[in-house]
Amino acid sequence: MMELEVKSGKGNYSIYIGKKEYSLLPDYLEKAHIHTDSPIVLVADKNVLGLSYPQQILSILEHAGYKAYIIDVEPGDESKSLATCESIYYRLLDLGIHRTGVIIAVGGGVIGDLAGFIAATFERGIRFIQAPTTLLAHDSSIGGKVGINLARGKNLVGAFYPPNFVLYDVTVLGSLPEREWRNGMAEVIKHGLIGNKNLLARLYEHPLTSFPGAADAEQLLAAGMKVKVDIVEEDELESGIRMALNLGHTIGHAVEQLSHYAIHHGEAVAIGICAEAQISVARGYLTREEALYIKELFQKHGLPTEVPDLPIEDVFAKIEVDKKHRGSGWTFALPSMTERAKIVHDVTRGEVRAACELS
Amino acid sequence: MMELEVKSGKGNYSIYIGKKEYSLLPDYLEKAHIHTDSPIVLVADKNVLGLSYPQQILSILEHAGYKAYIIDVEPGDESKSLATCESIYYRLLDLGIHRTGVIIAVGGGVIGDLAGFIAATFERGIRFIQAPTTLLAHDSSIGGKVGINLARGKNLVGAFYPPNFVLYDVTVLGSLPEREWRNGMAEVIKHGLIGNKNLLARLYEHPLTSFPGAADAEQLLAAGMKVKVDIVEEDELESGIRMALNLGHTIGHAVEQLSHYAIHHGEAVAIGICAEAQISVARGYLTREEALYIKELFQKHGLPTEVPDLPIEDVFAKIEVDKKHRGSGWTFALPSMTERAKIVHDVTRGEVRAACELS
Numbered sequence: 001m002m003e004l005e006v007k008s009g010k011g012n013y014s015i016y017i018g019k020k021e022y023s024l025l026p027d028y029l030e031k032a033h034i035h036t037d038s039p040i041v042l043v044a045d046k047n048v049l050g051l052s053y054p055q056q057i058l059s060i061l062e063h064a065g066y067k068a069y070i071i072d073v074e075p076g077d078e079s080k081s082l083a084t085c086e087s088i089y090y091r092l093l094d095l096g097i098h099r100t101g102v103i104i105a106v107g108g109g110v111i112g113d114l115a116g117f118i119a120a121t122f123e124r125g126i127r128f129i130q131a132p133t134t135l136l137a138h139d140s141s142i143g144g145k146v147g148i149n150l151a152r153g154k155n156l157v158g159a160f161y162p163p164n165f166v167l168y169d170v171t172v173l174g175s176l177p178e179r180e181w182r183n184g185m186a187e188v189i190k191h192g193l194i195g196n197k198n199l200l201a202r203l204y205e206h207p208l209t210s211f212p213g214a215a216d217a218e219q220l221l222a223a224g225m226k227v228k229v230d231i232v233e234e235d236e237l238e239s240g241i242r243m244a245l246n247l248g249h250t251i252g253h254a255v256e257q258l259s260h261y262a263i264h265h266g267e268a269v270a271i272g273i274c275a276e277a278q279i280s281v282a283r284g285y286l287t288r289e290e291a292l293y294i295k296e297l298f299q300k301h302g303l304p305t306e307v308p309d310l311p312i313e314d315v316f317a318k319i320e321v322d323k324k325h326r327g328s329g330w331t332f333a334l335p336s337m338t339e340r341a342k343i344v345h346d347v348t349r350g351e352v353r354a355a356c357e358l359s
Numbered sequence: 360m361m362e363l364e365v366k367s368g369k370g371n372y373s374i375y376i377g378k379k380e381y382s383l384l385p386d387y388l389e390k391a392h393i394h395t396d397s398p399i400v401l402v403a404d405k406n407v408l409g410l411s412y413p414q415q416i417l418s419i420l421e422h423a424g425y426k427a428y429i430i431d432v433e434p435g436d437e438s439k440s441l442a443t444c445e446s447i448y449y450r451l452l453d454l455g456i457h458r459t460g461v462i463i464a465v466g467g468g469v470i471g472d473l474a475g476f477i478a479a480t481f482e483r484g485i486r487f488i489q490a491p492t493t494l495l496a497h498d499s500s501i502g503g504k505v506g507i508n509l510a511r512g513k514n515l516v517g518a519f520y521p522p523n524f525v526l527y528d529v530t531v532l533g534s535l536p537e538r539e540w541r542n543g544m545a546e547v548i549k550h551g552l553i554g555n556k557n558l559l560a561r562l563y564e565h566p567l568t569s570f571p572g573a574a575d576a577e578q579l580l581a582a583g584m585k586v587k588v589d590i591v592e593e594d595e596l597e598s599g600i601r602m603a604l605n606l607g608h609t610i611g612h613a614v615e616q617l618s619h620y621a622i623h624h625g626e627a628v629a630i631g632i633c634a635e636a637q638i639s640v641a642r643g644y645l646t647r648e649e650a651l652y653i654k655e656l657f658q659k660h661g662l663p664t665e666v667p668d669l670p671i672e673d674v675f676a677k678i679e680v681d682k683k684h685r686g687s688g689w690t691f692a693l694p695s696m697t698e699r700a701k702i703v704h705d706v707t708r709g710e711v712r713a714a715c716e717l718s
Contacts, residue, residue: 009369082441086509093511093680121480124506124517124597147483150445152452158483159518238483321452 002222006142007233008162015142015229017221019214021169022057026064032164034102034127036065041097043088043115044106045075048133053172054106057131069095073111077261080114080148082157088118102127102164109140109265113155116146120161130166135173135184136266138221139191141166143232143245153321154253160237170217178210178302183266185209185301186248188224190269193294194244194340195227200297207300231340244341246333248273251307251352254318258310270303271359273335278355279347280334290337307356315356316349361581365501366592367521374501374588376580378573380528381416385423391523393461393486395424400456402447402474403465404434407492412531413465416490428454432470436620439473439507441516447477461486461523468499468624472514475505479520489525494532494543495625497580498550500525502591502604512680513612519596529576537569537661542625544568544660545607547583549628552653553603553699554586559656566659590699603700605692607632610666610711613677617669629662630718632694637714638706639693649696666715674715675708 001018016028029035040061044054049072061068071091073079092101103126105115112130119128130141147158173181185208192200211217228245235242252272256263263271274295280286286294295305307315319330329346336342360377375387388394399420403413408431420427430450432438451460462485464474471489478487489500506517532540544567551559570576587604594601611631615622622630633654639645645653654664666674678689688705695701 082445086441089509089516090511093509093515121516121518123515124504124519145483150448150452152449156452156482157448157480159480160483 002218004222004225004229006162006229008144009236010144010160010162013162013165015166015168015225017168017170017218017225019169019171019218021167022053022060025057025060025167026066028165028167029064029066032127034164036067038100038102038127039067039069039095039097040102040104041069041071041092041095042104042106043071043073043111043118045073045079045111047075048107048111051172051175053133053169057104057106069097073114075110077110077149077154080110080154082148082150084114085118085121085148088114089122092118092122097122097126099123099126102129104129104131106131106133108132108134108137112137112140113146113158114148116161116163117148117158120146120159125161128161128163130163132166132168133172134176135181135221136187138168138184138224139187139228139245141168142225142228143242144236153318154257156321168221170214170221173217174211174214176211179264181210182302183264186266186270186298186303188220189297189301190245190247190273191224191227193273193335194247195230196223197337199223204293204297204300209300209302241340241343243331243343244333247335247341248276250319250322250330250332251275251315251356253322254315255307255310257318258314259308263304263308267304270298270305271307274298274305275307275355275359276332277335278358279332279351280336280342282351282354283334283342285334285336285342291335294335305359307359312353312356315352319352361577363581363584363588365521365588367503368595369503369519369521372521372524374525374527374584376527376529376577376584378528378530378577380526381412381419384416384419384526385425387524387526388423388425391486393523395426397459397461397486398426398428398454398456399461399463400428400430400451400454401463401465402430402432402470402477404432404438404470406434407466407470410531410534412492412528416463416465428456432473434469436469436508436513439469439513441507441509443473444477444480444507447473448481451477451481456481456485458482458485461488463488463490465490465492467491467493467496471496471499472505472517473507475520475522476507476517479505479518484520487520487522489522491525491527492531493535494540494580495546497527497543497583498546498587498604500527501584501587502601503595512677513616515680527580529573529580532576533570533573535570538623540569541661542623545625545629545657545662547579548656548660549604549606549632550583550586552632552694553606554589555582556696558582563652563656563659568659568661600699600702602690602702603692606694606700607635609678609681609689609691610634610674610715612681613674614666614669616677617673618667622663622667626663629657629664630666633657633664634666634714634718635691636694637717638691638710639695639701641710641713642693642701644693644695644701650694653694664718666718671712671715674711678711
């Protein structure tokens with residue numbers, strides 16, 4: 001078992017990573033001063049609810065004396081909507097949940113973002129635990145960003161609302177479909193690029209295209225999460241270096257949305273980083289060889305690296321509505337091999353067009 | 360001009376109260392590090408927009424070099440809804456507002472709550488200024504509580520999101536309709552009960568049933584706001600003594616909603632405090648004379664003090680859905696003349712029924 005501590009302006013919290021974390025949940029709850037008089041609501045999507053562990057968590061909680069409930073959500077990014085929020089608020093009220101209640105998000109990034117936003121806003125904020133069940137969610141489950149989408153763009157409504165703790169039982173990763181595993185590796189590679197070039201070198205030599213067993217998964221997760229923890233501690237509210245974590249996400253979000261989510265999040269990030277690496281090359285932040293190395297890293301993990309054929313004006317429109325711009329140009333976190341990322345605020349349409357064509 | 364400083368876990372902020380505060384707005388913005396590259400959006404309801412000062416504020420901002428916009432909202436509590444939020448998010452996007460934007464809530468409590476919730480959640484939080492224009496809003500504009508209603512109950516969705524500063528230009532109070540002035544006095548009296556018994560004694564001797572002129576209004580506001588500031592500094596997230604501020608609000612909210620807002624907020628608070636004083640009398644927290652003194656204070660200010668004829672089961676249902684309960688009984692802040700309020704968690708249906716009949 002590993003424990004990482006995250007310092008946050010709204011209270012520090014722990015990340016527990018290990019093989020038996022679900023059975024340890026009652027201990028972690030006690031440590032977080034959540035006692036059996038606090039009702040607990042697991043929020044999960046219907047796919048996850050078809051697997052065994054939500055019921056397992058429920059039994060563990062009930063056995064420890066907690067009242068526990070499940071709220072189910074349709075799978076997919078479409079559930080990150082105001083309409084879903086409204087229905088969940090009502091279901092919480094139906095269950096008699098009030099301020100003493102606790103929400104546990106059991107699932108991937110979508111559930112973490114949605115359930116976290118509910119926790120941040122229901123009765124002005126209730127306690128909240130992240131229990132990520134995908135590799136991808138090792139990114140979204142820390143740092144306190146929660147939110148939902150509007151039809152106009154992703155994550156346009158949200159809050160900074162750190163969880164009370166994060167509980168990562170790596171055994172669940174063993175049952176992930178391979179495509180989901182690979183999607184998660186895209187964020188691991190992103191974290192390597194930002195803060196752990198040794199991890200990158202290891203992954204280049206020995207790509208991890210599927211679950212490597214619990215012990216290795218624990219190490220991998222801890223390495224990826226450590227990069228993120230260091231950055232969010234430095235810049236919790238994303239006024240500076242935290243923008244490095246947006247590496248690949250500016251073009252990536254556009255591609256993801258324009259594909260109507262046929263391209264999954266990690267795949268879109270891989271495509272985004274490779275395209276943004278072309279901007280770095282053009283600006284002299286990366287050599288051609290470095291950009292190729294990055295591209296090969298993703299390819300070795302079975303991830304796409306080329307921007308699909310999309311009307312470039314649609315890409316511009318999505319970037320424009322995205323919140324990452326300031327002043328005259330667009331704000332981008334561009335890949336670098338010498339620093340965490342190059343944060344720039346003056347990327348032009350011409351540069352994006354050229355990068356999308358080249359990638 | 361008076362300035363109160365509020366200490367907050369999310370950053371301290373100032374309350375400016377005076378006769379020329381609108382013209383000083385550019386100075387206060389600079390002091391809060393909000394420079395002319397930050398676009399500013401005034402959110403106000405259509406009634407307020409029919410008056411002169413929103414345009415006046417707009418001109419002052421433009422004259423100082425800021426880009427400033429207005430978003431109008433339908434008047435009334437019905438605007439504190441998810442649907443209104445959604446439309447405002449889109450209007451912000453249409454105006455090209457992103458994270459650097461600033462919202463100024465120009466109006467009463469409804470606008471402060473709604474615009475504050477938008478500021479708390481748009482792109483995970485943008486800067487926010489409260490510019491209250493009613494006497495009633497001297498209560499809601501400080502302390503950082505923002506939120507909206509669900510059909511099932513008031514303020515069920517929200518956040519703790521303190522403003523960057525509060526700007527109170529008392530000259531606007533001169534044009535308030537008398538009923539609105541009296542509604543505001545209900546919260547002033549509530550604050551007196553909680554933390555300034557001298558203020559109560561003065562109001563008992565010299566009731567203020569209409570605007571007393573800018574200088575006296577400034578003093579009155581400062582006295583009322585000081586009580587609130589002291590309490591929210593002590594307990595920002597409402598885990599303890601801040602509940603004292605709910606004095607009269609438990610029964611009051613029920614009455615307000617069941618009247619379909621024909622009974623205004625301050626009137627409902629007056630009714631609620633008088634009913635809750637009966638519970639205090641029954642429990643020995645207040646003498647009959649003290650309860651009468653409180654009732655007379657409200658009567659001298661032209662405020663209602665008796666619970667209207669409502670099905671008591673409907674009152675119970677509203678209290679039940681309200682978030683102020685914990686454990687077996689209901690949580691109430693009950694009036695006291697010897698401490699700020701008696702916070703109790705075991706009020707029964709029988710006590711509420713008797714209090715409503717007696718009041």
